[in-house]
Amino acid sequence: MSIAERVVKGKSNRPALRLVSTKDLNRDDWLVVRKNGIGSSDAGAAVGLNPYQSQLELWMIKTGRDADLPKIDPNDDTTPAFFGTLFEPLVASLYTRRTGNKVRRINAVLQHPDIPFMLANIDREIIGVDDVQILECKTAGEFGSRLWRDGVPEYIQLQVQHQLAVTGKMAADICCLICGQEIRIYRIDRDDALIARLMELERQFWYYVETDTPPPADGSDSADVALRCLYPNDSGKTLDLTHDREMSAAFADLVSVRDDIAAREKVEAQLKQRIQQKMADATKAKFETGEVSFKRSKDGSSLDVTKLLQDQPDLLQRYPLTKPGSRRFLVST
Structure with a gap:
């Protein structure tokens, strides 16, 4: 061989x-x-x-x-x-x-x-x-x-x-x-x-x-x-893909998928709320194929930063923290 x-x-x-x-x-x-x-x-x-x-x-x-x-x-x-x-x-x-x-x-x-x-x-x-x-x-x-x-x-x-x-x-x-x-x-x-x-x-x-x-x-x-990480910054330029049929098709599919997701999320919310309304103050509900729970989480505590800075505005200058920005992907039609 x-x-x-x-x-x-x-x-x-x-x-x-x-x-x-x-x-x-x-x-x-x-x-x-x-x-x-x-x-x-x-x-x-x-x-x-x-x-x-x-x-x-x-x-x-x-x-x-x-x-x-x-x-x-x-x-x-x-x-x-x-x-x-x-x-x-x-x-x-x-x-x-x-x-x-x-x-x-x-x-x-x-x-x-x-x-x-x-x-x-x-x-x-x-x-x-x-x-x-x-x-x-x-x-x-x-x-x-x-x-x-x-x-x-x-x-x-x-x-x-x-x-x-x-x-x-x-x-x-x-x-x-x-x-x-x-x-x-x-x-x-x-x-x-x-x-x-x-x-x-x-x-x-x-x-x-x-x-x-x-x-x-x-x-x-x-x-x-x-x-x-590969492309952390944007150049401010506009890339013209109007004549790129493959990318234009990908964009059209993206818009279609997003519309479908939005419609399904609305149906999901309606079904979820329908069950919650039926449960009222019940903690769990059982069905033929599974179950759901609807219970209150434990109370938490956190720092009210906005109020703190109102009372002590110098803290922002004394303890600054810069958070690096990131690129956002927004769709317009």
Whole structure:
């Protein structure tokens, strides 16, 4: 089989290359290495299937335009990423306790032997077992656990298939700690057809990176943040798109969709108020297919800044705070 055929099938006769040792590599240097290719945790975003990150945001990171993008602080103990890193050794230990399979660290960024842009970090290597070779450790809190209701989320499956493609291995186990108290273990077998498609889509994304061409925005919050960071200021100029049929069609569709949303929101408000009126002072109402609650929240307290500044107007000069402006998208017809 030729190299080209092996690449299409996601297989190689050679093992993964150890691109960089991570044993003494700090986080900043590790992030720099990751910009040189698509890592396994990038796979879902690279093909447009990561619910947390868009292709556009990932492209900005890979092309060095991420200076103004929100960053994850690895020391912020209020983030899922912090607990994911903190609990990774525990999850690996629980996996061994549950299955009896021994694991060890790989301490390296791995690279596909035939496709340089395909990189992978493996949480643990499973040793002494014939039917599975890779362990991926995950944690999910109350919100994140919703994505695991029907099994392994799609973007996590793609992450693991990417790892199997880079390493040439045949199977991986995912061990996920749910809400700090439930361990779930899933087996992901190598799917060569899926890997071939994944590699094709990743190559398309990497072409965006190599040609410095931004991929299309996908309507996600991530893409919105990326666009605002990519184009933070307006020039004051007017772009004439009256003869651009594609963009004019997009504008017409936007206006139509907004009108439809407004009409549906009005219907929603009417139905909601109809139920509220029927409930009167009841806290809950049950129906054939579900239930609603209508209860008073706890009283809160806040600072009346307007009144404070009326009484002490010098405070504004003594403690000024400038909030940077942002671009607003307004539609006129």
